[in-house]
Amino acid sequence: MKKKVLTVDDSRTIRNMLLVTLNNAGFETIQAEDGVEGLEVLEDANPDVIVTDINMPRLDGFGFIEGVRRNEKYRAVPILVLTTESDAEKKNRARQAGATGWIVKPFDPAKLIDAIERVTA
Amino acid sequence: MDMNEIKEIFFQECEEQLAELESGLLKLNDGDRDPETVNAVFRAVHSIKGGAGAFGLDDLVAFAHVFETTLDCVRSGKLEPGQDVLKVMLKSADVLADLVSASRDGGSVDESRTRGLVKELEALAHGELPSASGHDAPKPAAKPAPAAAPAPKAETPKPTDDSGFQPIPFTFDGFGEEEEPVIEGSTYEVVFKPRRELYSKGNEAALLLRDLSRVGEMSIACDTDALLDLDKMDPEESYFSWKISVKTTKSEDDIRVVFEFAEWDCDLEVKFADEASSDEEQPMRPVPFDLSILDDAPSAEDEDKQAEHGSDQTVAEAVSAAETATSIAKAAGAAARAAERKESAAAAAAAAQNNAAAAAASAGQTIRVDLDRVDRLINLVGELVINQAMLSQSVIENDATGTSSINMGLEELQQLTREIQDSVMAIRAQPVKPVFQRMSRIVREVADMVGKQIRLVTEGENTEVDKTVIDKLAEPLTHMIRNAVDHGIESPEKREAAGKNPEGTIKLTAKHRSGRILIELQDDGAGINRERVRQKAIDNDIIAADANLSDDEIDNLIFMAGFSTADKISDISGRGVGMDVVKRSIQALGGRISISSRPGFGSTFTMSLPLTLAVLDGMVVTVAGQTLVVPLTAIVETLQPEASAIHSFGASQRLISIRNSFCPLVDVGRVLNYRSTQANPVEGVALLVESEGGGQRALMVDAIQGQRQVVIKSLEANYTHVPGIAAATILGDGRVALILDVDAVVAASRGQSLRPEMSLAATG
Numbered sequence: 001m002k003k004k005v006l007t008v009d010d011s012r013t014i015r016n017m018l019l020v021t022l023n024n025a026g027f028e029t030i031q032a033e034d035g036v037e038g039l040e041v042l043e044d045a046n047p048d049v050i051v052t053d054i055n056m057p058r059l060d061g062f063g064f065i066e067g068v069r070r071n072e073k074y075r076a077v078p079i080l081v082l083t084t085e086s087d088a089e090k091k092n093r094a095r096q097a098g099a100t101g102w103i104v105k106p107f108d109p110a111k112l113i114d115a116i117e118r119v120t121a
Numbered sequence: 122m123d124m125n126e127i128k129e130i131f132f133q134e135c136e137e138q139l140a141e142l143e144s145g146l147l148k149l150n151d152g153d154r155d156p157e158t159v160n161a162v163f164r165a166v167h168s169i170k171g172g173a174g175a176f177g178l179d180d181l182v183a184f185a186h187v188f189e190t191t192l193d194c195v196r197s198g199k200l201e202p203g204q205d206v207l208k209v210m211l212k213s214a215d216v217l218a219d220l221v222s223a224s225r226d227g228g229s230v231d232e233s234r235t236r237g238l239v240k241e242l243e244a245l246a247h248g249e250l251p252s253a254s255g256h257d258a259p260k261p262a263a264k265p266a267p268a269a270a271p272a273p274k275a276e277t278p279k280p281t282d283d284s285g286f287q288p289i290p291f292t293f294d295g296f297g298e299e300e301e302p303v304i305e306g307s308t309y310e311v312v313f314k315p316r317r318e319l320y321s322k323g324n325e326a327a328l329l330l331r332d333l334s335r336v337g338e339m340s341i342a343c344d345t346d347a348l349l350d351l352d353k354m355d356p357e358e359s360y361f362s363w364k365i366s367v368k369t370t371k372s373e374d375d376i377r378v379v380f381e382f383a384e385w386d387c388d389l390e391v392k393f394a395d396e397a398s399s400d401e402e403q404p405m406r407p408v409p410f411d412l413s414i415l416d417d418a419p420s421a422e423d424e425d426k427q428a429e430h431g432s433d434q435t436v437a438e439a440v441s442a443a444e445t446a447t448s449i450a451k452a453a454g455a456a457a458r459a460a461e462r463k464e465s466a467a468a469a470a471a472a473a474q475n476n477a478a479a480a481a482a483s484a485g486q487t488i489r490v491d492l493d494r495v496d497r498l499i500n501l502v503g504e505l506v507i508n509q510a511m512l513s514q515s516v517i518e519n520d521a522t523g524t525s526s527i528n529m530g531l532e533e534l535q536q537l538t539r540e541i542q543d544s545v546m547a548i549r550a551q552p553v554k555p556v557f558q559r560m561s562r563i564v565r566e567v568a569d570m571v572g573k574q575i576r577l578v579t580e581g582e583n584t585e586v587d588k589t590v591i592d593k594l595a596e597p598l599t600h601m602i603r604n605a606v607d608h609g610i611e612s613p614e615k616r617e618a619a620g621k622n623p624e625g626t627i628k629l630t631a632k633h634r635s636g637r638i639l640i641e642l643q644d645d646g647a648g649i650n651r652e653r654v655r656q657k658a659i660d661n662d663i664i665a666a667d668a669n670l671s672d673d674e675i676d677n678l679i680f681m682a683g684f685s686t687a688d689k690i691s692d693i694s695g696r697g698v699g700m701d702v703v704k705r706s707i708q709a710l711g712g713r714i715s716i717s718s719r720p721g722f723g724s725t726f727t728m729s730l731p732l733t734l735a736v737l738d739g740m741v742v743t744v745a746g747q748t749l750v751v752p753l754t755a756i757v758e759t760l761q762p763e764a765s766a767i768h769s770f771g772a773s774q775r776l777i778s779i780r781n782s783f784c785p786l787v788d789v790g791r792v793l794n795y796r797s798t799q800a801n802p803v804e805g806v807a808l809l810v811e812s813e814g815g816g817q818r819a820l821m822v823d824a825i826q827g828q829r830q831v832v833i834k835s836l837e838a839n840y841t842h843v844p845g846i847a848a849a850t851i852l853g854d855g856r857v858a859l860i861l862d863v864d865a866v867v868a869a870s871r872g873q874s875l876r877p878e879m880s881l882a883a884t885g
Contacts, residue, residue: 011172014175055163055164057161076321079323100322
């Protein structure tokens with residue numbers, strides 16, 4: 001079965017890049033535009049892994065991760081955070097919120113897929 | 122979708138982000154201190170940077186990065202966004218916009234400007250205020266510590282004893298033993314002890330070990346000593362640790378990088394060990410590690426291998442047992458909680474669903490549609506309108522009684538068509554905001570260039586108008602703004618001398634008025650210098666030296682071709698484009714422009730534009746056997762002149778008296794050269810129209826056929842520009858009719874005749 005990835009990013013550009021990369025690598029992709037939408041679609045999406053941005057309107061990545069971790073069903077789902085550069089403080093906050101790992105932007109397809117495979121069986 | 126399409130999306134998104142950035146900065150400039158405004162500004166730059174990085178647009182990334190860093194200081198409260206700071210930021214936003222365009226369209230940017238701003242931004246980020254006025258940099262405000270997110274609390278599992286379940290001790294001792302395979306390279310000893318946080322963040326020891334096995338040949342031992350009896354076990358706790366020895370040609374860093382995501386949530390020891398000692402001091406029985414079972418479907422090759430080496434089986438069991446232990450523990454806890462929480466969970470789920478629905482409803486739902494599709498739809502609806510009109514006409518011609526049900530159906534059809542048309546037009550309607558926003562940049566730049574202090578105030582930015590109108594509005598508006606800054610507003614010294622605020626104000630207003638959009642550009646400058654304008658017009662042979670002109674007429678001279686009041690051609694507005702070009706482009710949009718000015722108090726330019734360029738409410742009239750359409754918006758009233766109301770004036774001028782005032786009579790057929798002699802006004806109909814100058818004229822036509830909405834077909838696109846004619850349309854009976862350019866006809870009647878070679882001899 002195809003693995004499902006939920007991508008949460010407010011940038012159409014990044015969302016599309018994730019979509020193309022993930023689809024090419026044989027993943028099924030579900031998209032959300034911000035943390036609020038991410039939490040809304042979470043139940044139906046039932047993702048195997050989540051990739052989320054940090055800076056987003058309405059609900060940022062930190063809040064989104066906390067929301068996912070509060071959800072009994074998804075509290076153990078791997079969450080990868082997109083960070084622009086190796087920003088230690090942001091990584092730290094993301095980890096405290098419950099992120100599993102991170103992907104440094106700009107990502108190349110190999111890097112993204114590698115990170116996803118690291119956290120999924 | 123390929124990368125080029127995504128890049129296209131990226132640039133579209135950049136435009137939106139830039140608009141967001143600018144409006145946010147302007148809000149901050151007006152004293153808005155809403156954290157969400159700062160966040161939005163930050164996000165805009167951040168987003169541009171992120172996308173630019175993906176496409177390797179290094180210049181853009183570099184500048185966005187510096188900008189973002191400074192914005193982050195504002196966001197975190199380290200930097201107070203005062204006027205000086207915002208000035209730098211607004212300029213940076215302009216440079217960012219330039220960099221985006223340069224990345225998209227090629228071309229270069231002003232590098233020295235970019236470098237200068239990078240320096241200014243960096244200085245701001247380091248707490249230096251742009252004005253070296255000596256006051257201390259604000260102390261960094263204490264940053265609120267990020268709210269530590271509590272890891273999901275583990276519930277205490279319910280004792281399972283009441284089910285009669287007898288706890289049985291289990292251990293992980295006794296799993297297979299294997300000789301360590303010998304390979305080249307160095308050996309590292311890794312001790313890996315995950316903490317419970319590692320699991321609660323979605324990391325998984327088995328996956329990490331799998332990754333480690335890819336670094337080199339490894340043997341592994343699991344330490345299960347910490348494991349408690351099942352009844353005492355916390356399913357969320359981490360009880361296992363692993364001791365691994367890895368034989369690899371790679372470095373220690375390559376091993377550490379495996380645990381990159383987990384290093385904070387585990388105790389990790391990696392040390393170099395030479396082979397001899399590692400063999401001797403192995404306290405636990407090493408288990409060769411094969412994690413192929415983690416893959417969803419083991420390959421045939423793997424299975425073969427397993428068949429060959431029966432001992433591998435044990436390894437697999439060992440690992441799967443380790444895995445099951447964790448998952449059993451997790452499952453047990455989850456089951457216990459599930460039972461307990463079933464009810465509340467159901468309630469929560471229902472609530473969540475309600476919330477989701479509410480959120481979805483409240484969030485503005487929009488879709489993105491390619492403009493071509495909308496245009497196609499509009500064209501089709503245009504055809505539909507024409508078709509409906511033709512159908513109505515032929516039914517009326519064939520059924521004079523007008524009682525049949527066909528007529529009723531037709532009326533409904535007409536109404537529906539009209540509604541469809543309105544709805545389709547609404548799709549294209551866009552607020553004028555983006556254009557207005559662009560103007561604020563122009564004001565900033567030009568004011569900087571000429572050393573004036575000018576504030577742009579905008580009003581009614583959300584007024585909506587057809588997208589094509591907006592697109593075509595930018596250019597004339599830009600030119601007018603430049604003019605207002607360059608010529609309209611005086612220098613700060615002059616203003617002070619005149620007792621005015623040294624900072625000039627330009628006000629840009631948009632509003633709807635009677636089916637048109639009215640755009641006003643008002644400056645509080647010196648107003649039109651009528652003496653100079655008049656002299657200039659005489660010098661340029663635009664008017665005769667002894668012409669007697671009203672103030673209003675003098676003001677309107679600036680719209681004449683070949684007129685420019687600036688004594689010297691400046692960089693800003695003197696690019697060989699005069700107000701006549703502005704006027705022409707406004708007219709090409711079916712609009713009118715006029716000026717009113719008060720010496721010492723400033724000037725106001727008023728533009729009135731149609732809301733759409735696709736349809737027009739018109740009055741269909743007959744002139745010398747030709748069918749013409751007069752835009753309804755221009756017509757004030759229609760009347761049947763009486764002989765007694767007509768007065769001759771001069772050789773060929775005639776006036777009509779309407780309610781005790783005189784109004785020049787314009788014979789449309791004569792102006793358009795449809796006929797060489799004046800028609801008898803008493804036999805025709807007069808259309809009282811208001812021209813752009815505000816004066817009224819009576820247009821003489823032979824008869825009125827009716828009033829209807831017509832679909833505008835550009836004459837310029839299909840034929841060529843014809844003076845006096847704005848566009849063409851197709852009538853219900855399939856005939857082509859020309860749409861009258863009222864202002865041009867009125868102007869022509871004032872003696873500025875339409876160029877004869879271009880005038881109409883006859884039209885089909």
